[in-house]
Amino acid sequence: xxxxxxxxxxxxxxxxxxxxxxxxxxxxxxxxxxxxxxxxxxxxxxxxxxxxxxxxxxxxxxxxxxxxxxxxxxxxxxxxxxxxxxxxxxxxxxxxxxxxxxxxxxxxxxxxxxxxxxxxxxxxxxxxxxxxxxxxxxxxxxxxxxxxxxxxxxxxxxxxxxxxxxxxxxxxxxxxxxxxxxxxxxxxxxxxxxxxxxxxxxxxxxxxxxxxxxxxxxxxxxxxxxxxxxxxxxxxxxxxxxxxxxxxxxxxxxxxxxxxxxxxxxxxxxxxxxxxxxxxxxxxxxxxxxxxxxxxxxxxxxxxxxxxxxxxxxxxxxxxxxxxxxxxxxxxxxxxxxxxxxxxxxxxxxxxxxxxxxxxxxxxxxxxxxxxxxxxxxxxxxxxxxxxxxxxxxxxxxxxxxxxxxxxxxxxxxxxxxxxxxxxxxxxxxxxxxxxxxxxxxxxxxxxxxxxxxxxxxxxxxxxxxxxxxxxxxxxxx
Numbered sequence: 001x002x003x004x005x006x007x008x009x010x011x012x013x014x015x016x017x018x019x020x021x022x023x024x025x026x027x028x029x030x031x032x033x034x035x036x037x038x039x040x041x042x043x044x045x046x047x048x049x050x051x052x053x054x055x056x057x058x059x060x061x062x063x064x065x066x067x068x069x070x071x072x073x074x075x076x077x078x079x080x081x082x083x084x085x086x087x088x089x090x091x092x093x094x095x096x097x098x099x100x101x102x103x104x105x106x107x108x109x110x111x112x113x114x115x116x117x118x119x120x121x122x123x124x125x126x127x128x129x130x131x132x133x134x135x136x137x138x139x140x141x142x143x144x145x146x147x148x149x150x151x152x153x154x155x156x157x158x159x160x161x162x163x164x165x166x167x168x169x170x171x172x173x174x175x176x177x178x179x180x181x182x183x184x185x186x187x188x189x190x191x192x193x194x195x196x197x198x199x200x201x202x203x204x205x206x207x208x209x210x211x212x213x214x215x216x217x218x219x220x221x222x223x224x225x226x227x228x229x230x231x232x233x234x235x236x237x238x239x240x241x242x243x244x245x246x247x248x249x250x251x252x253x254x255x256x257x258x259x260x261x262x263x264x265x266x267x268x269x270x271x272x273x274x275x276x277x278x279x280x281x282x283x284x285x286x287x288x289x290x291x292x293x294x295x296x297x298x299x300x301x302x303x304x305x306x307x308x309x310x311x312x313x314x315x316x317x318x319x320x321x322x323x324x325x326x327x328x329x330x331x332x333x334x335x336x337x338x339x340x341x342x343x344x345x346x347x348x349x350x351x352x353x354x355x356x357x358x359x360x361x362x363x364x365x366x367x368x369x370x371x372x373x374x375x376x377x378x379x380x381x382x383x384x385x386x387x388x389x390x391x392x393x394x395x396x397x398x399x400x401x402x403x404x405x406x407x408x409x410x411x412x413x414x415x416x417x418x419x420x421x422x423x424x425x426x427x428x429x430x431x432x433x434x435x436x437x438x439x440x441x442x443x444x445x446x447x448x449x450x451x452x453x454x455x456x457x458x459x460x461x462x463x464x465x466x467x468x469x470x471x472x473x474x475x476x477x478x
Contacts, residue, residue, distance in 0.1 A: 004019060005157060009073070013340065019161075019184050022183040028125075030177075038176065039149070047146065050173075051091075053090065053175060057169050060169065068134060072304075073304035075304055082132055096442070097143065100441075100445055101450075108455075108456075112455060113456070114453070117450075122150075124149045124199065124225075125152050128156055131258060134162050136205045137205065139439055139440060143443035150179045154193055157185065157186040199224070200225070204228050204229065205229040207230065208360065211228040229437075232384075233268065233360050233386045239374060240396075241394030247394065250415070252286050253419070254391065259292075264411060272374075288331070290302040305340060305343070311341060312342075319346055322348050328349040329346075331344075334346075351370045358386070387430035388409060389421070390403075390412050391413040393415055408430060410430055410434070
């Protein structure tokens with residue numbers, strides 16, 4: 001009997017999906033066999049196939065969103081926005097491919113021309129995360145397919161049902177089965193795929209720890225593309241903001257959307273000491289009003305559970321560790337039902353904590369840090385090995401210019417939350433947040449490689465210097 005993988009709804013604990021664990025050798029071989037045929041199709045044909053995929057997803061929007069909600073625990077309203085992002089990714093990627101990897105012809109010397117075109121890598125592995133199990137891997141898959149690659153997709157073992165359904169929707173749209181392959185399984189299957197000699201690159205979204213491991217693994221394979229989209233210990237600075245409620249709303253959205261399970265979520269709130277009381281009081285009042293419930297609850301919840309009990313246990317341990325080290329709780333982290341991974345939003349002042357851990361607490365825990373001046377706020381914002389997202393709320397245009405120039409991050413916002421980055425712009429970070437392969441609009445850059453050609457319709461060649469005169473040689477011999 002083949003080994004199986006099961007998925008359970010975090011909000012209820014009910015069994016949602018069971019499927020057979022895949023084999024990396026088999027899936028890579030299938031993708032390799034399909035690659036030449038897919039790559040040789042005209043771009044217009046690939047575009048048409050992917051636009052059919054977008055239409056198929058649109059037709060299954062409610063059911064697909066329901067599956068995402070059940071498997072991740074996120075509210076249905078949020079899952080619907082994820083499905084919209086899957087659909088919109090097609091047209092955005094088509095535009096990006098045309099802009100980032102367009103064919104160009106230049107005039108060369110002596111009537112020749114220079115052509116710049118792009119080629120696909122071949123078979124690309126995609127490893128997806130659980131927090132956006134459809135949108136984030138799709139952000140790699142669509143650009144990869146447009147460029148002419150085939151894909152072996154391994155979803156997170158925590159959200160295999162969404163991953164399997166995503167692949168089914170590609171096939172329902174007429175994308176050949178060999179072009180998009182599903183590899184269901186756990187860490188063992190992910191490691192086998194990443195190490196497989198038959199892949200030409202790996203596109204990964206996940207934790208910094210896993211990303212560093214992959215980076216070391218690929219050090220001996222410079223011929224393979226590696227694109228890493230990792231996490232962040234993101235700062236949100238509130239400074240000289242008169243409207244406490246608006247600022248608090250941005251704080252809550254930044255820290256607690258998706259139960260804090262966004263790589264761009266605000267982990268650290270940096271405020272001016274002595275001018276922070278009203279803001280924090282307003283943030284607490286707003287956080288206490290947030291509805292935490294199962295995805296289909298009425299009224300709709302702001303956030304659901306974290307992904308599983310293991311994640312909830314770890315977050316509780318992290319919060320306790322901060323308390324032990326001197327953190328002052330502003331709003332306690334609580335777990336209403338110990339058998340389920342529902343957590344209430346938590347806020348803790350860690351100003352007095354020495355040697356604060358530079359860790360991404362992937363959940364609804366916001367750490368507050370009080371500083372004396374804006375120089376200290378900038379220093380604290382950069383007090384991390386990560387560099388994904390950062391936001392300034394309040395201040396003047398001049399202060400924002402200073403913030404933008406000095407903060408080290410790939411997404412820098414003003415009077416906006418740290419999360420919710422647009423798909424029609426590049427998305428990525430520096431430091432432990434990525435390896436300078438930004439995704440979203442710039443995903444086209446790592447899905448194809450440029451080829452420069454010098455071309456002429458007739459061959460002409462001459463050597464103008466460095467040759468002996470053949471006639472002079474004959475005279476000497478005579």
